[in-house]
Amino acid sequence: MYKAKVIVKRKLSILDPQGTAVEKGAVNLGLKNIKHTRIGKFIEFSVDVNSKEEAKNEVEKYCSKLLANPIMEDFEYTLEEVDET
Amino acid sequence: MKPKFGVVVFPGSNCDHDAYYVLKKIFNYDVNFLWHKESDLQESEVIILPGGFSYGDYLRSGSIARFSPIMNSVIDFANKGGTVLGICNGFQILLEAGLLPGVLLKNNSLQFVCKDVYLMTENIDTVFTNSISENDVLKIPIAHGEGNYFANEYTIEKLESNKQIFFRYSSKDGNVDMEYNPNGSILNIAGIANEKGNILGMMPHPERCCDPLLGKTDGTKIFNSIINSFIN
Numbered sequence: 001m002y003k004a005k006v007i008v009k010r011k012l013s014i015l016d017p018q019g020t021a022v023e024k025g026a027v028n029l030g031l032k033n034i035k036h037t038r039i040g041k042f043i044e045f046s047v048d049v050n051s052k053e054e055a056k057n058e059v060e061k062y063c064s065k066l067l068a069n070p071i072m073e074d075f076e077y078t079l080e081e082v083d084e085t
Numbered sequence: 086m087k088p089k090f091g092v093v094v095f096p097g098s099n100c101d102h103d104a105y106y107v108l109k110k111i112f113n114y115d116v117n118f119l120w121h122k123e124s125d126l127q128e129s130e131v132i133i134l135p136g137g138f139s140y141g142d143y144l145r146s147g148s149i150a151r152f153s154p155i156m157n158s159v160i161d162f163a164n165k166g167g168t169v170l171g172i173c174n175g176f177q178i179l180l181e182a183g184l185l186p187g188v189l190l191k192n193n194s195l196q197f198v199c200k201d202v203y204l205m206t207e208n209i210d211t212v213f214t215n216s217i218s219e220n221d222v223l224k225i226p227i228a229h230g231e232g233n234y235f236a237n238e239y240t241i242e243k244l245e246s247n248k249q250i251f252f253r254y255s256s257k258d259g260n261v262d263m264e265y266n267p268n269g270s271i272l273n274i275a276g277i278a279n280e281k282g283n284i285l286g287m288m289p290h291p292e293r294c295c296d297p298l299l300g301k302t303d304g305t306k307i308f309n310s311i312i313n314s315f316i317n
Contacts, residue, residue, distance in 0.1 A: 014190065015190075015193070017191060017192075017269075018191060018195060021195055066144070066148060066149075066152070069145055069148065069188055071236070072188045072235065
């Protein structure tokens, strides 16, 4: 069994109005040094297979077909072997 | 020949009944609801993917609906040249399914926008627009939070040169300008078709402006165009 942690990020070429709006909150909070805020997604799940290779295949298919839209997003992930429990 | 319509119902669709009502009661056509778990299109000749919030808009609008069993049949039908109209969330689903190019981002205002807009029709020689006269500006409502159309430069060039941009947000007199753009959509794009012209996705809701009781009927021009394309 493997534990996958995925981060989906909006491509740099695509504006992130949500990040810009949140950053305005930082300014109101008195934080003057916060720059380039961008909002992404963090997704974690288990993959019930025996080899890392199989886990990788499943994660990549899940990410590229559903979790991220390749037109506007990039993804990265980590895989860690865990106990069945 | 009277075409038979099918309106797909996803969990979270909320404009499915509006579309059904318009086709059945205003136009007096055969129309069936198609449940997303089925794969039979029930001999429909025109498929409507209605507006709403399929699967609660989780992850990205339309991203989960795109994998519903009915969508395999819709994709197959569309690829064989079948007529498919995606409205609002339906447009988002068509993009996620890869039947149309590009994506719809969050409105640049970050606000959900619900109001009447004016649309300039750019191509009147199509299945969806043949009943619209040149320079006719349509008044149709929008209601969305993610309607900000985006695609890369290459795709936009292709859409323009193939006349696949059917509708752009404009002023009442048909002036296409950023001032009249409700969501930040690139080139004021409100609706695009595929290269063959049998699949249209649009953010405005034609089904919400067909019944004269509601005070505006420009949506009928789009449904009339579809019907005409079957009759002629």
